[in-house]
Amino acid sequence: MALLTPQGVKKVFQLQKPEGREHLRRLLNWEEFDELRDSRRSILLDTLYESIIFAVGKGFPWVEVAQVVKFTEELLKETKGCSITEAVTILGNKLRDYQGQLNTTHLLAQCDYFHNTFIRHYKLYQYVLGQDQDVKLTVTHLEVYVPPQPLPLAAGKDQAVWKHEQRVVELSAAEVQKRAYMLQLKxxxxxxQQRLLQEMLGAPRWQHQVLKREELENLISEAIHIQIECLKELLQYEIQITFDILDLKLQKKTLNLNAPTPSPLPVTGQSGQDEALNLYKANKGRKAKAKKM
Structure with missing residues (x-):
């Protein structure tokens, strides 16, 4: 382990966590690594960083903070593969070894810290840091779509006008859809009708080479009946769809007569005032006509 200086750990603490971890990695002379693929080293770096946060939070002087990082790394290495009983013994021995470098109060605080973190979760530390992990990592590249550039405010519309236009568009689209449905139905x-006629003509009773007069009359009668039934059904659909289209046209007409008036822009000069007055009169006339209807 590289010898950490008080100035080095102080800078690690003063930086935000991502920058602080990166600075600590450089102080430890570690090579750059992939945080996702090398989770063991990432967790080890987190553990060392958290030891700095602990020591500073307890008021350790910067010299002792550097010693805490050294203590943490040594403890993790020496307890690798050991039982929890052996780990507790190693922790006690190391605390005695550091009596000359940390005062008694800070030494007790450090003892509590490692008992409440490292020893309490010892099996987890051993599993993560003590053996190789089979990492299966799937990376998915997602494309981020940014929102479109908004139009200038001058090109905006009143909410009432916009809603009116949207409703007109919806009615027009519904009318087009009705007409298209009519063509498909026809x-x-x-x-x-063609299928029914073919089935009728293909019936065994009409397969004689020469049809009698009565048989021919029945054949023609059935063909006419099929055509009439199909025509009747078509007329019913056409009448219903025609009424629907007329209703849509009436709704559009009513909307246009009651179209909202956009908020007038500030006008200057006599010509601008005349234009605003004409717009007001035209709108008033449309509303009066709508009431009469």
Whole structure:
């Protein structure tokens, strides 16, 4: 382990945690490593960093803070592969070895710290730091879509005007959809009519080479009946869809007559005032016409 100086650990503490951990890594002369792939070294660095935070929080002088980091690293190495009883013995021996470097109060605080962290979770430390881990890491690159650049405020619209325009667009789209549905329905009914006629003509009773007059009349009658039924169904659908389209047109007409008036922009000069007055009169006229309807 590199010899940490009081100035070095002081700077580690003063930095934010990510920068402080990175500075501590450089002070320890560790090579750069992947935090995700080398989790053991990452956890070890966290443990050493937390020992600095503990010592500073307890009021250790900077010289003793550096000794605490050294103590922590030595303890982790010497207890590797040991039982918890052996680890407690090693901890006690090391505390006695550091009696000349830490005062009694700080030594007791350090003893409590390692008992409440390292010894209490000893098996976890041994599992993470004492044996190789089979790391299965999956990295997924996600594409981040930033929000679009907003339009200038001058190009904005009143909320009421925007809602009105959106409603008109919805009604127009619904009308187009109704008309498209009508065309699809006509095609479907025509295909159904052709299928029924083919089934009728393919029936065994009409397979004679020469049909009698009565049979021919029945054949024509059935064909006419099929066409009438299909036409009746088509007319029913057309009437219903036509009413729906007329209702949509009426809604659009009503909306246009009651269209909200956008907030007038500040006007200057006589021409601007005249334009605002004309706009007000036109809107008032539309509303009066809507009430009469």
């Amino acid at each position: 095609e479907a009914l025509q295909l159904e």
